Amino acid sequence: MTARTAIHNLQVANPLLNFINDQMLPATGVNPDKFWQGFNDIVADLAPKNIALLAERDRIQTAMDQWHTANPGPVVGDKAMKAYCKYLAQIGYLVPEPKNAQATTANVDAELAKLAGPQLVVPILNARYALNAANARWGSLYDALYGTDAISEAEGCEKGSGYNPKRGAKVIAYCRNVLDRCAPLKTGSHVGSKGYAVKAGKLVVTLANGKNATLAHAKQFVGYTGDAKAPASVLFVHNGLHLDLQINKTTPIGKTDPAGVSDLIAESALSTILDLEDSVAAVDADDKVLAYANWLGILQGSLSEEVNKGGQTFTRTMNGDRDYTKPAGKGTVKLHGRSLMFVRNVGHLMTNPAILYKAADGSSQEIPEGILDAMITVTCALVDLQKKSSHPLRNSRTGSVYIVKPKMHGPAEVAFADELFGRVEKALGLKPATVKLGIMDEERRTSANLKACIAAAKSRVAFINTGFLDRTGDEMHTCMLAGPVMCKGDIKNSVWLAAYEKNNVNVGLACGLRGRAQIGKGMWAMPDLMADMLKAKIGHPMAGANTAWVPSPTAATLHAMHYHQVDVPALQKQMEKAVAKQDAKAQRDETLSKLLQFPVVAKDAANWSAEDKQKELDNNAQGILGYVVRWVDQGVGCSKVPDINGVGLMEDRATLRISSQHMANWMHHGVVTEKQVKQTMERMAAVVDAQNAGDAAYQPMAGNFAKSAAYKAACDLVFKGKAQPSGYTEPLLHAWRLKVKAA
Numbered sequence: 001m002t003a004r005t006a007i008h009n010l011q012v013a014n015p016l017l018n019f020i021n022d023q024m025l026p027a028t029g030v031n032p033d034k035f036w037q038g039f040n041d042i043v044a045d046l047a048p049k050n051i052a053l054l055a056e057r058d059r060i061q062t063a064m065d066q067w068h069t070a071n072p073g074p075v076v077g078d079k080a081m082k083a084y085c086k087y088l089a090q091i092g093y094l095v096p097e098p099k100n101a102q103a104t105t106a107n108v109d110a111e112l113a114k115l116a117g118p119q120l121v122v123p124i125l126n127a128r129y130a131l132n133a134a135n136a137r138w139g140s141l142y143d144a145l146y147g148t149d150a151i152s153e154a155e156g157c158e159k160g161s162g163y164n165p166k167r168g169a170k171v172i173a174y175c176r177n178v179l180d181r182c183a184p185l186k187t188g189s190h191v192g193s194k195g196y197a198v199k200a201g202k203l204v205v206t207l208a209n210g211k212n213a214t215l216a217h218a219k220q221f222v223g224y225t226g227d228a229k230a231p232a233s234v235l236f237v238h239n240g241l242h243l244d245l246q247i248n249k250t251t252p253i254g255k256t257d258p259a260g261v262s263d264l265i266a267e268s269a270l271s272t273i274l275d276l277e278d279s280v281a282a283v284d285a286d287d288k289v290l291a292y293a294n295w296l297g298i299l300q301g302s303l304s305e306e307v308n309k310g311g312q313t314f315t316r317t318m319n320g321d322r323d324y325t326k327p328a329g330k331g332t333v334k335l336h337g338r339s340l341m342f343v344r345n346v347g348h349l350m351t352n353p354a355i356l357y358k359a360a361d362g363s364s365q366e367i368p369e370g371i372l373d374a375m376i377t378v379t380c381a382l383v384d385l386q387k388k389s390s391h392p393l394r395n396s397r398t399g400s401v402y403i404v405k406p407k408m409h410g411p412a413e414v415a416f417a418d419e420l421f422g423r424v425e426k427a428l429g430l431k432p433a434t435v436k437l438g439i440m441d442e443e444r445r446t447s448a449n450l451k452a453c454i455a456a457a458k459s460r461v462a463f464i465n466t467g468f469l470d471r472t473g474d475e476m477h478t479c480m481l482a483g484p485v486m487c488k489g490d491i492k493n494s495v496w497l498a499a500y501e502k503n504n505v506n507v508g509l510a511c512g513l514r515g516r517a518q519i520g521k522g523m524w525a526m527p528d529l530m531a532d533m534l535k536a537k538i539g540h541p542m543a544g545a546n547t548a549w550v551p552s553p554t555a556a557t558l559h560a561m562h563y564h565q566v567d568v569p570a571l572q573k574q575m576e577k578a579v580a581k582q583d584a585k586a587q588r589d590e591t592l593s594k595l596l597q598f599p600v601v602a603k604d605a606a607n608w609s610a611e612d613k614q615k616e617l618d619n620n621a622q623g624i625l626g627y628v629v630r631w632v633d634q635g636v637g638c639s640k641v642p643d644i645n646g647v648g649l650m651e652d653r654a655t656l657r658i659s660s661q662h663m664a665n666w667m668h669h670g671v672v673t674e675k676q677v678k679q680t681m682e683r684m685a686a687v688v689d690a691q692n693a694g695d696a697a698y699q700p701m702a703g704n705f706a707k708s709a710a711y712k713a714a715c716d717l718v719f720k721g722k723a724q725p726s727g728y729t730e731p732l733l734h735a736w737r738l739k740v741k742a743a
Contacts, residue, residue: 002285002353008040011356011364013285020376024296028382030428038427039375043357043367046420050348050368053413056092057726060445061478063091068482073602081593088596094448095411097588101455102512107398108436108462111340112518115240116546116568117270118556119520120339123279123638124291127305128316130298132553134338135319136269138244139557141178142253143263145171148530150558168253175264179245182238182564183220185213194258196247198228201328206259223324223333233265235324235333239567241560242267242335244322269556271518271547272339273438274298276373277346277406278470278652279638281631283734284741285354288372295343296380301393320392340402341395342438342463343381345373347407348416350730353738370405371420377403378424378435385434402462404438407470409726410445411452418457433459438518441504442467442654443474443726448595450507464513465520465549466504468497472599473657476665477727479598484606484669485662486599487616499594505544506587509576514569521548525650527640530558541566544575551650606671613672614680619644620659621677621684624717625701627651629688629710632736633699642691644684656717656729664721677718685711709740 004011012020025032067087075084088094111117120136122129145151146159146167151174153159157167179190185205192208203221205213215221222242226232234245244265248254254262276282276291297303304317319337326333351366359365381401387394396402405417414437421435437460439446439453446453454461475496476485491497501521508519521540524533537559540548546568550556608616622644630636640648649655666672686702701711713736717729724731 004356007036009044009358010036010040010367013354015289016285016354019289019292023293024376024380027296027300028379029386030379030382035379035427040357042375042420042423042427043355043371046371046416046423047357047365047368048360049416049419050371053348053416054725056412057409060091060093061726064093064478065481068479072481073483074600075597078593081596084596085592088448093410093445094592095452097449097451097584098455101451101458101510103454103458103461103516105436105459105461105516106433107400108516109340109396109398109400111270111336112402112462113516114569115270116541116563116566117241118268118550118559118563119518119547120269120272120553120556121275121279121344121523121549121551122272124274124276124294124343125280125282125287125637127294127297127303128307130274130294131303131305131316131318133269133272133274134298134341135316136272136553136556137267137319137337137339138265138322139268139553139560141175141264141266141557141561142171144266144530144554144557145174148554148558149528150530150534152531163252165256172253172257172261178264178561178564179236179243182243183236184216186216187211188213192258193261196231196234196245196259196261198224198231198234198327198329203234203327208258221327223326225324228325228329233324238564240569241563266557266560267335268560269339269550269553271342273342273344273404273549275344275638276377277344278654281635281637281733281737282352283737284352287635288352288354288376292376292380295377296383298341299380299384299395318393336397338393338395342402342404343377344404344406344438345377346370347405348413349407349725349728350734370417374403374420374424375427377401378421378430379428382428385430399434400462401435402438403435404440404463404465406440406467407443407726407728408439408446408453409443410449411456414439414446414453415456418460421460436460436462438463438465440465440467440470441500442470444471444478447471447500447503448592450503451511454507454511454513458511461511461513461517463518463520464504464508465518465547466501466522467654468501468522469654469658471500472497473654473661473727475598476658476661477724479600480661480665480668480722480727482598483600483603484671485665486601487608487612488619488658488662491599494599495594495597496599499591499597501543503591503595505575506579506591509544509572510579510584514572514576518547519545519572521545523549523650524551524555524559525655526647527551527555527650528648530555534558534561538562538565541568541571544568544572546572603669606669608671613666614676616666617663617672617677617680618684620663621680621718622687623649623651623659624656624663624714625681625684625688625711626691627656628714628717628733629692629698629701631733632710632713632740634697635737635741644687646691653729653733657727660717660721660724660729661727663718667718668722674719678715681711681715681718709736709743712736 122133176191188207195206223235224231246263248262249260251262321337322335324333350369352369355367356364626641638652641651689700692698
């Protein structure tokens, strides 16, 4: 039994109580009596509203199931789509667009409002990852290129165990070409340059032919370190992002370079999301305390972690700001040394046993986890709000707290989040709209009503982002009874998906987010395939998104190159004008006709071969088992899991939702049998066991099906998938993880 302490109508698990009373409140200066009274009142008032919103989800899904049962198959033709939309409006799924959906958000830091660059997402339970992410604002382009497949290993350019000069030469050439594109010279090229010096406030570059040249655009040179005649670094700016050319002739790289150039440091992850949601396994008070303590430590600047790398142990801490001398030689340019940090709270669905509250009927109930996260994470953020402007480790310089809120279904749920954070602000004595909201556009009802969602939190919205993985899972569950879902690979080419990605940007611009907030795109899930990322992810800034998610600091540094290729703020300005010229109603009707095309095939078109069906089952089952076995047995919420072909994929609950819903759908519609699925799960368990053979903590599933909690959890996700709320995996995962922890 969990030891608890009663405070008002709350029964608080002692580990959480101790963290709040002994660490968080002393650090923030909040009066304990005021805190607990405010928290108690928020839970009493808002927990019933939270429950009512979840009941509304169930009501709408029941109505959707009735429609799909009566009208099986995809929606075909304008007449059918009009009838479908009329029904969606009748059941409250579609709401009228508000007349005034203009965001009024103020005091948003430039990283979100003005600049364009990568966004890193990491699990907050892992202190090392959190610190790496905070420090990922700046990254070595030399290291990112040399250590990944961004530079080919062909023609003698292998990475090898030691330094390969031939590979190094390719890296150096790549970076000099980056300088030629981003900070071009009036004449000549940075390639082969022999020296850099500052003279009379201007940068003078000695070219390969011995002649001198200056920048084509003098204002791109914004600072330097060291001596003007022989600077240690030269700072450029392009499209709002900085490039720091490092010069050090004493290093192994610098001593071989004609100009002594040793590295090119790129401003990379402008912002980072420290995640309490999809990438973590936090199921009880102990887990939540670890997460909250890391968030508090990051904001205090006190978080540290012992790291062993290359046989050496050192302590990793947060980077300070970066100081440069202005070009004229007087005054200082100070640049932020860390990513601007969000924390992602959980959505409205889950409860957590960390606190029990007394419900209206007198029963004890688990607290809605989103209410718990809101109160604790905002209170922790007071340590940042209270810092003086001169503090070397500030997060927000505008006095804001940034929280991403995922998995909200429609404007009423966004309005509830707005109310929740308003209540927290009031309890803590903060100004209204201090808390800025990141709205994840990842559920179908939110996409279809995006303007209304933005209007519901128009003074808070600092971020909208497409989450195509959860969005796909929601598509599958919403249309579960309509017919067999397409193969996963085919869904990527669906009409709805392209409309969804385009609509997110257009609505964001129409609602005035340019210059106020981020409009973001989703994750690159293959951290080892950086060459492919460099080819594909240019599409995100080209679509008008001023950020997109990356899985690692290295990926952030490489993805930053795309924002040097595309001037996103200028592109958004052009797109905004085009959006303003469109007829709003006609545009919405056209968008909905595509957006609402769910990814099912007619029953007579579900004629996949036996081989194709088995291939799809194998892929789904292996992915589910490979992720769930680490989640349930080891508490790992996000990891690089080898797929069925051995390619490492970043798996989290969003990918799990897709695979489990896909298998549940095919079983329901008779595409595959329960027996086939069971046999596939057993066979793939052996495959996953083999893939994890080198993990000493791993517990095999094959041959242990009756006892393996992880295997049984994976099966539940599939065989009970149709009945899960919105197709989410959290309820089953949490239940099984709690059983393992209890044992």
